């Protein structure tokens with residue numbers, strides 16, 4: 430009878446806790462050419478930055494954004510490691 434020993438593998442997973450969320454305004458339809466880019470550690474913070482940018486750079490009334498517009502913005506949010 431054989432006893433085979435299976436070596437213990439220690440799996441080291443490198444976790445990168447600094448995932449960031451980013452949004453490039455110029456990727457939004459109609460905003461082509463805008464150099465505005467915002468990046469934050471959380472999605473909630475990113476939204477604040479997007480809204481601030483929209484207000485200041487484009488004089489947008491962010492409270493008037495429709496769900497469609499928000500969905501479009503959300504679709505353009507990227508995560509970066």
Ligand SMILES: [Zn+2]
Nearest residue numbers: 454463465486
């Ligand atoms: Zn912009």
